[in-house]
Amino acid sequence: MNKCDIASFLNTANSKEQKTLLLAHKMCSKGIHRMTPIREAVLLILMREADGIKAYDLLKRIKLIKPKAAPPTVYRALEFLITKGIICKFHTSHTYSLIKEYNKKKTKLMLVCPLCNATAQIQDSNLKNSLMASLVNTGYTSNSAVIEISVVCKKCI
Numbered sequence: 019m020n021k022c023d024i025a026s027f028l029n030t031a032n033s034k035e036q037k038t039l040l041l042a043h044k045m046c047s048k049g050i051h052r053m054t055p056i057r058e059a060v061l062l063i064l065m066r067e068a069d070g071i072k073a074y075d076l077l078k079r080i081k082l083i084k085p086k087a088a089p090p091t092v093y094r095a096l097e098f099l100i101t102k103g104i105i106c107k108f109h110t111s112h113t114y115s116l117i118k119e120y121n122k123k124k125t126k127l128m129l130v131c132p133l134c135n136a137t138a139q140i141q142d143s144n145l146k147n148s149l150m151a152s153l154v155n156t157g158y159t160s161n162s163a164v165i166e167i168s169v170v171c172k173k174c175i
C-alpha cells in the first residue's frame with residue numbers, strides 16, 4: 019500500500035524531473051547503496067522546492083505518501099543524497115536543496131538569504147578559484163561540495 023503511494027507519487031514526475039531521477043540513478047550506480055523509492059521521493063520533492071525545504075516540512079510531505087515514515091527515514095535519505103553530491107544543506111536556513119549542476123568534484127558557491135531562505139548559485143569560476151586560493155592562504159580548506167554565502171537577496175533589501 020505505502021509502496022504504491024510512493025510509486026504513484028513518483029509517476030507524477032514530468033519529463034525534466036524523470037531525467038534528473040535517471041541521472042541520480044546513474045550517479046548512484048557505483049557502490050553498494052543505490053537509489054530507493056523513498057530517496058527518489060525525497061529528491062522529487064526537493065526538485066519542486068526552488069528555495070529548498072526544511073527537514074521537518076519534508077517529513078510532513080513524505081508522510082502524505084508514506085504515513086509511517088519516521089524522521090530517521092528522511093534524514094538517512096537526505097544524508098545519502100548529500101553524500102552523492104546531488105543535494106546540499108544550507109546551514110544558514112536549515113534547508114535542503116537540489117544542486118542544479120551535479121559534479122561532485124566541483125565546489126559550488128551558493129548564496130542563501132537568511133531572511134527569506136531564497137538561494138542562488140554563482141557560476142563564476144574566477145571568483146570560486148580566488149576564494150579557494152584565499153582559503154588555502156589563510157590556512158583553511160574545504161572538502162564541501164557547496165560553499166554557502168549568507169547574503170540578503172534583492173527582495174529583502
Ligand SMILES: [Zn+2]
Nearest residue numbers: 131134171174
Ligand atoms: Zn530574501
